[in-house]
Amino acid sequence: MTSPIRYTILPARPEAHLYRVTCTVAQPDSAGQRFALPAWVPGSYMIRDFARHIVSIRAASRGRAIAIEKLDKHTWRAEPAAGPLAVNCEVYAWDLSVRGAHLDTRHAFFNGACVFLRVLGREAAPCELEIVRPRGARYRNWRVATAMARKGAKPYGFGAYVASDYDELIDHPVEMGEFTRSSFHAGGVPHDIVITGRHAADMRRLQRDLKRLCEHHMRFFGEPAPMKRYVFLVIAVGEGYGGLEHRASTALLCSREDLPREGDIEVSERYRTFLGLASHEYFHTWNVKRIKPAAFVPYDLDRENYTTLLWAFEGITSYYDDLALVRCGLIEKKDYLELLGRSITTHLRTPGRARQSLAESSFDAWIKYYRQDENSPNAGVSYYVKGSLVALCLDLLVRDKTRGRKSLDDVMRVLWRRHGLTGAGLEENGIERLAEEATGVKLERYFDDWLRSTRELPLKTLLATQGVEMELRPAESAQDKGGKPARSKNAAGLALLGIRARAQGDDTAVTHVLERGAAREAGVAAGDGLKRADADTCVLAELAGARARLRERWLRPRRV
Numbered sequence: 389m390t391s392p393i394r395y396t397i398l399p400a401r402p403e404a405h406l407y408r409v410t411c412t413v414a415q416p417d418s419a420g421q422r423f424a425l426p427a428w429v430p431g432s433y434m435i436r437d438f439a440r441h442i443v444s445i446r447a448a449s450r451g452r453a454i455a456i457e458k459l460d461k462h463t464w465r466a467e468p469a470a471g472p473l474a475v476n477c478e479v480y481a482w483d484l485s486v487r488g489a490h491l492d493t494r495h496a497f498f499n500g501a502c503v504f505l506r507v508l509g510r511e512a513a514p515c516e517l518e519i520v521r522p523r524g525a526r527y528r529n530w531r532v533a534t535a536m537a538r539k540g541a542k543p544y545g546f547g548a549y550v551a552s553d554y555d556e557l558i559d560h561p562v563e564m565g566e567f568t569r570s571s572f573h574a575g576g577v578p579h580d581i582v583i584t585g586r587h588a589a590d591m592r593r594l595q596r597d598l599k600r601l602c603e604h605h606m607r608f609f610g611e612p613a614p615m616k617r618y619v620f621l622v623i624a625v626g627e628g629y630g631g632l633e634h635r636a637s638t639a640l641l642c643s644r645e646d647l648p649r650e651g652d653i654e655v656s657e658r659y660r661t662f663l664g665l666a667s668h669e670y671f672h673t674w675n676v677k678r679i680k681p682a683a684f685v686p687y688d689l690d691r692e693n694y695t696t697l698l699w700a701f702e703g704i705t706s707y708y709d710d711l712a713l714v715r716c717g718l719i720e721k722k723d724y725l726e727l728l729g730r731s732i733t734t735h736l737r738t739p740g741r742a743r744q745s746l747a748e749s750s751f752d753a754w755i756k757y758y759r760q761d762e763n764s765p766n767a768g769v770s771y772y773v774k775g776s777l778v779a780l781c782l783d784l785l786v787r788d789k790t791r792g793r794k795s796l797d798d799v800m801r802v803l804w805r806r807h808g809l810t811g812a813g814l815e816e817n818g819i820e821r822l823a824e825e826a827t828g829v830k831l832e833r834y835f836d837d838w839l840r841s842t843r844e845l846p847l848k849t850l851l852a853t854q855g856v857e858m859e860l861r862p863a864e865s866a867q868d869k870g871g872k873p874a875r876s877k878n879a880a881g882l883a884l885l886g887i888r889a890r891a892q893g894d895d896t897a898v899t900h901v902l903e904r905g906a907a908r909e910a911g912v913a914a915g916d917g918l919k920r921a922d923a924d925t926c927v928l929a930e931l932a933g934a935r936a937r938l939r940e941r942w943l944r945p946r947r948v
């Protein structure tokens with residue numbers, strides 16, 4: 389049996405945001421062991437070069453210093469040593485996002501990709517991790533939350549944890565601090581909700597609602613669920629939003645106002661946003677953490693991993709995140725249709741949909757979607773938003789062509805059986821083949837149109853097949869996100885400048901100038917200021933409102 393790679397992590401100087409991390413290899417490569425830090429974190433498709441946060445690195449064997457040489461931006465090689473070889477790094481951590489590493493005197497959070505060196509050639513070896521409590525009285529009450537398996541550590545305690553290989557080691561983010569915790573079982577699997585940061589959340593409500601949601605997703609793909617336990621790691625802040633999926637947990641960043649309070653009965657718009665985020669990341673437990681594009685099997689952590697399939701992994705997940713909320717009864721049908729109307733509005737307000745196809749958007753995620761600038765709305769389309777609308781179109785089309793006998797749900801279940809349960813990567817055309825096979829509907833021409841061309845999606849026609857009427861109306865104000873019918877008949881007629889803007893003191897700063905708008909014609913550029921008086925007329929041309937007659941079965945759960 390191969391000896392495990394041993395890691396330790398100590399929040400060494402929380403006030404200076406410095407972790408001390410060691411990696412010890414019992415039998416290093418006799419030609420000189422190489423180590424590397426990932427350039428990106430799976431789930432967030434952008435090169436982040438985490439090695440830039442390593443502020444010192446040293447190697448030693450049996451108490452003797454060993455020379456360590458840097459080979460490229462994130463790879464090192466130690467001089468040959470008989471072993472054991474220990475590499476010791478200081479890592480700076482001041483990124484309070486779900487994709488990074490953070491450390492201060494209040495709490496610590498990290499993704500393994502930011503802190504744990506990969507031992508090249510030994511990626512398949514089991515890993516043991518010792519999480520060490522920071523020194524000092526103020527850290528006496530800190531605890532640890534992670535989905536990583538314990539090996540000696542007490543529940544929520546510092547101490548020893550274990551992962552079957554490097555890929556798993558970096559797929560269990562870790563939170564340390566004085567968090568609030570609540571637990572529940574769904575489908576026989578223990579789940580934790582861990583909230584860090586100041587908040588006044590009604591934990592019983594969260595527990596009840598998340599349980600319902602998790603059980604719904606489990607039944608959707610079929611029990612038993614593929615994880616032994618699951619942890620929602622929530623960081624509550626003043627303003628913030630984000631999530632990152634993992635095999636047995638998710639890291640969520642939200643505003644504390646998004647969490648339900650004691651005494652709230654309704655699902656507020658903000659809580660609905662939180663539930664949608666939790667639903668999205670939980671669905672990923674199946675769709676992208678286990679059903680994966682072949683391009684991610686295994687992940688190449690040194691560079692971009694290109695795939696045209698992000699529309700399926702992010703778009704289909706975005707379709708089912710809100711749909712699950714209505715199907716399991718957490719929100720009403722009218723709320724769901726409002727959310728759908730808003731997605732359609734967002735899409736129709738993006739002139740870049742005429743420039744970039746969905747497959748291109750996915751392939752170029754690394755340099756476009758994740759690196760947006762003032763021209764992004766004119767140049768590209770979101771594989772989340774358009775991807776979710778393509779999933780909707782696919783679902784509606786299949787339901788219509790098969791008279792309700794088949795749906796996208798059937799496609800997802802076949803995907804799960806063929807690729808999720810087996811771990812076989814999905815080829816670039818895999819989902820298209822499986823969708824035809826699972827539904828018996830010829831879909832090639834639709835996929836060509838929806839994925840590989842910039843033709844408009846037939847949303848209105850397909851929604852009508854389920855009795856949902858979609859109508860476009862002018863925006864009523866700059867805050868109008870769509871999804872609701874016009875408030876008055878006279879709303880039309882506002883000037884359409886074709887800009888996006890944000891408040892700046894008493895004035896308004898232009899952030900984006902949209903293709904074919906009056907502002908573009910007049911030579912307005914991003915960064916220009918506008919007087920507040922003008923800003924009220926800065927509304928966009930297109931907006932969708934969805935109104936439903938609701939004779940459809942589409943929003944109801946289907947028992948398998």
Ligand SMILES: [Zn+2]
Nearest residue numbers: 668672702705
């Ligand atoms: Zn996602």
